[in-house]
Amino acid sequence: MKQKLIELVKKSLDTCLERGLLEKKDIPPIEIEATKEDAHGDYATNAAMVLASLMKMNPRKIASLIVENIEDTEGRVEKVEIAGPGFINFFMKDVLWVKLLAEVNGKDEKYGESTLGEGRHVQVEFVSANPTGPLHIGHARGAVIGDVIANILTACGFSVSKExxxxxxxNQMNNLGKSVSLRYRELLGESVDYPADCYQGQYIIDLAHEIVEKHGTYYKDNESEGTVSFFTDYAAGSILDGIKKDLEDFGVVFDCFFSEKTLYHDNGVEKLLRELQEKGYVYHDGPTVWFKTTDFGDEKDRVVVRENGEPTYFAADIAYHKNKYERGFDKVIDIWGADHHGYVPRMYAGIQAIGKDKDALDVVLVQLVSLLRDGKPVAMSTRAGEFVTLGEVVAEVGKDASRYNFLMRRSHSHLDFDLELAKRQSNENPVYYVQYAHARISSIIRTAIERGYAIPAYADIDVTLLTLPEELALIRAIDRFPELIEGSAISLEPHRITFFCNDLASLFHSYYNKNRVVSDDEGLTKARLFLVKCIGIVLRNALRILGVSAPERM
RNA sequence: GCGCCCGUAGCUCAGCUGGAUAGAGUGGCAGACUUCGAAUCUGUUGGUCGUAGGUUCGAAUCCUACCGGGCGCGCCA
Incomplete structure (x- = not known):
C-alpha cells in the first residue's frame, strides 16, 4: 500500500519537474508514513516540507502542486488533503484495505517475510560464555536477543548462522581443572586447603563426584602432567553439555559451537600476528607486542602479545573474527554484555586492520540483568558460586514468559527480573495477553466450524462488509507487519515485535468484546471469520519469530 | 579524570532513525459475563519529556554545556 503511494508521489514530482513547475534539484527519497490519527487520513508525506527549504518555496504551495499532478489511474485514493504546515494526507478507499487480506491469507506462514537481505550471509554470535559454570540469568537476556535477531534476519531473507x-x-580453564581436581582429592579423603580464587559452586563438587564414580582413585594414584588437563577437559565438556541443554530448553539452538582452541591448533593467532606485523600495525616493546589500535580511533594502543610471550585474548578474538570472514560471512553481528562496551572500538580496529569495512561488523550491547527475589537483589557471582541458573529460571517462570519478558525492553536499557514477581503475576504477564488473543481466535474458528461454517477462502467473502473503524484499524495494523519486521532487522531491535504483538492483541480483544464474529448473518460471519483468521496468522508469525508458542487453547 | 549507556505519568517502559494534540502497561477510582473463552473489555485519573542554551518550517528525538544514575578504563576473559 505504502509503496504504491510513494510511486504516485514520485510520478507527480516528475511531472512537476517536466512542466517546469518546480526547479530541477536532487530530490531526496520520498517518505510516507502511516498516520497516528484518523483525521490525518491513512498515510501522510512531509515531502513538500522537505522540498520547501531546498526549493526556497512555500511548503503549502509545493504541496498543492504535488496534489494537482497526482495521476491516480488505479483509483486507490479516496481523498487527498493538505494540512498543517504542508503535510499531504492520503485517504485510501476502504475496500483496498480489505483486499490486502487476500495477501495475508495467501502467504500464510510466510506473511511478514521479505527479501531485504537478498541472501547475504550473516553470522550472529552470542552467549559465548566460558564453560566454567552453568549459564545464569545475565546470559539469558543475551541468548534471547541473539536468537530473535537471528530469526528476524532469517525472515528478511538473510542467510543466518548462529554461533x-x-x-x-x-587461564580460567586451567583454574576450572584445578578446582575440580582439588574437590576430587577432597572427596577421596585428602585434606585440601581450597583456595578462594577457585570456583566455589556446588557444581564443581558434583563434577568431582561423577569422576570418583567413574574412575575411582585413578587420578589420585596415577598423577601425571596430564592429570589437570583431564579434569579441565572433563569439566568443560560436561558443563558445556549442561549449557547446551539449558539453552535448548530455552528455545535457543545454535548452528555452530566454535572452540577458541581450534584457533591455536590451526595457527590462526600466529598467522594473524604475522599479518598485523606485515601491514605495519604493530610495534615491539621488549617481548611485548602492541597493536596500534589508535590508528583506527581507539583511545590507546592494545597489547596482543604479553611479556611472557603468550598472545592476549584480544589477539585471539581478532583471529576469530578473521576466521568468520574467511568462512564467507558478509556481515558479523556480536551480541555482548554492556560491561564489554569499552571493547568495541578495539574490535572495530581489529577488523579494519584485517581489511574489513566497519560495516561488516555490528555490536549489539545488552545491559546486564539484575535478578531480584521479592524485590531484593540476589547476589550473583560465578566465582563465588552464588547464582540462579538459566535452567532454574526456565523451570520456574516458563520458557514463553521468560523469553517475552527479556524482549520487552530495548536491549541497552536496564532490566530487573524479579523471580517471585514473574511467577506471581504470571496471569497478568503480557505474553499471556497475546497468547490469549491467539487462543481466542482459534476458539472462534472452532465455534464457527461447529455451527457449520467452513473456514472461508478470500473468494467466499464480500469485502464490502468489513467497514467498521475497528476492522479497518485491525487491517491497517496487519498491513504494517512486514515493514515492522524489516525495521526490526535494520535496527536490530527485537523489542519492536513484542510491542506490535501487544498492540494487535489489544485491537483484537477490543473488537471481540464489541462485535460478534459468528452470527446468523452468513455473509458477515464469513467476512469476519476471514479477518479473524488473518489476525491469527500475523500473531502466530510474530510469536514464531520471538520463539514463543502460539497456543490453540490455554 | 576520560569514555559509553540511561533519565519520558506514582511505578515499569514505548515513542517507528526530525513530524501534527507525547503513548501503553501497572496502580487508584467507576462500570461490563444468559450470547463466539472475563487470562477479556469500557470509562476516568495521571506529564516543566533531567536542566539550560543551540540547529529549522518543526526537537522527547540532532549539537553543546551542566545535573543525576549505571558501566567501563589490565600484558583478565
Whole structure:
C-alpha cells in the first residue's frame, strides 16, 4: 500500500519537474508514513516540507502542486488533503484495505517475510560464555536477543548462522581443572586447603563426584602432567553439555559451537600476528607486542602479545573474527554484555586492520540483568558460586514468559527480573495477553466450524462488509507487519515485535468484546471469520519469530 | 579524570532513525459475563519529556554545556 503511494508521489514530482513547475534539484527519497490519527487520513508525506527549504518555496504551495499532478489511474485514493504546515494526507478507499487480506491469507506462514537481505550471509554470535559454570540469568537476556535477531534476519531473507564462541583456551580453564581436581582429592579423603580464587559452586563438587564414580582413585594414584588437563577437559565438556541443554530448553539452538582452541591448533593467532606485523600495525616493546589500535580511533594502543610471550585474548578474538570472514560471512553481528562496551572500538580496529569495512561488523550491547527475589537483589557471582541458573529460571517462570519478558525492553536499557514477581503475576504477564488473543481466535474458528461454517477462502467473502473503524484499524495494523519486521532487522531491535504483538492483541480483544464474529448473518460471519483468521496468522508469525508458542487453547 | 549507556505519568517502559494534540502497561477510582473463552473489555485519573542554551518550517528525538544514575578504563576473559 505504502509503496504504491510513494510511486504516485514520485510520478507527480516528475511531472512537476517536466512542466517546469518546480526547479530541477536532487530530490531526496520520498517518505510516507502511516498516520497516528484518523483525521490525518491513512498515510501522510512531509515531502513538500522537505522540498520547501531546498526549493526556497512555500511548503503549502509545493504541496498543492504535488496534489494537482497526482495521476491516480488505479483509483486507490479516496481523498487527498493538505494540512498543517504542508503535510499531504492520503485517504485510501476502504475496500483496498480489505483486499490486502487476500495477501495475508495467501502467504500464510510466510506473511511478514521479505527479501531485504537478498541472501547475504550473516553470522550472529552470542552467549559465548566460558564453560566454567552453568549459564545464569545475565546470559539469558543475551541468548534471547541473539536468537530473535537471528530469526528476524532469517525472515528478511538473510542467510543466518548462529554461533557460540567457546572461550576454552585461557587461564580460567586451567583454574576450572584445578578446582575440580582439588574437590576430587577432597572427596577421596585428602585434606585440601581450597583456595578462594577457585570456583566455589556446588557444581564443581558434583563434577568431582561423577569422576570418583567413574574412575575411582585413578587420578589420585596415577598423577601425571596430564592429570589437570583431564579434569579441565572433563569439566568443560560436561558443563558445556549442561549449557547446551539449558539453552535448548530455552528455545535457543545454535548452528555452530566454535572452540577458541581450534584457533591455536590451526595457527590462526600466529598467522594473524604475522599479518598485523606485515601491514605495519604493530610495534615491539621488549617481548611485548602492541597493536596500534589508535590508528583506527581507539583511545590507546592494545597489547596482543604479553611479556611472557603468550598472545592476549584480544589477539585471539581478532583471529576469530578473521576466521568468520574467511568462512564467507558478509556481515558479523556480536551480541555482548554492556560491561564489554569499552571493547568495541578495539574490535572495530581489529577488523579494519584485517581489511574489513566497519560495516561488516555490528555490536549489539545488552545491559546486564539484575535478578531480584521479592524485590531484593540476589547476589550473583560465578566465582563465588552464588547464582540462579538459566535452567532454574526456565523451570520456574516458563520458557514463553521468560523469553517475552527479556524482549520487552530495548536491549541497552536496564532490566530487573524479579523471580517471585514473574511467577506471581504470571496471569497478568503480557505474553499471556497475546497468547490469549491467539487462543481466542482459534476458539472462534472452532465455534464457527461447529455451527457449520467452513473456514472461508478470500473468494467466499464480500469485502464490502468489513467497514467498521475497528476492522479497518485491525487491517491497517496487519498491513504494517512486514515493514515492522524489516525495521526490526535494520535496527536490530527485537523489542519492536513484542510491542506490535501487544498492540494487535489489544485491537483484537477490543473488537471481540464489541462485535460478534459468528452470527446468523452468513455473509458477515464469513467476512469476519476471514479477518479473524488473518489476525491469527500475523500473531502466530510474530510469536514464531520471538520463539514463543502460539497456543490453540490455554 | 576520560569514555559509553540511561533519565519520558506514582511505578515499569514505548515513542517507528526530525513530524501534527507525547503513548501503553501497572496502580487508584467507576462500570461490563444468559450470547463466539472475563487470562477479556469500557470509562476516568495521571506529564516543566533531567536542566539550560543551540540547529529549522518543526526537537522527547540532532549539537553543546551542566545535573543525576549505571558501566567501563589490565600484558583478565
Amino acid at each position: 557460540y564462541y567457546i572461550n576454552d583456551a585461557g
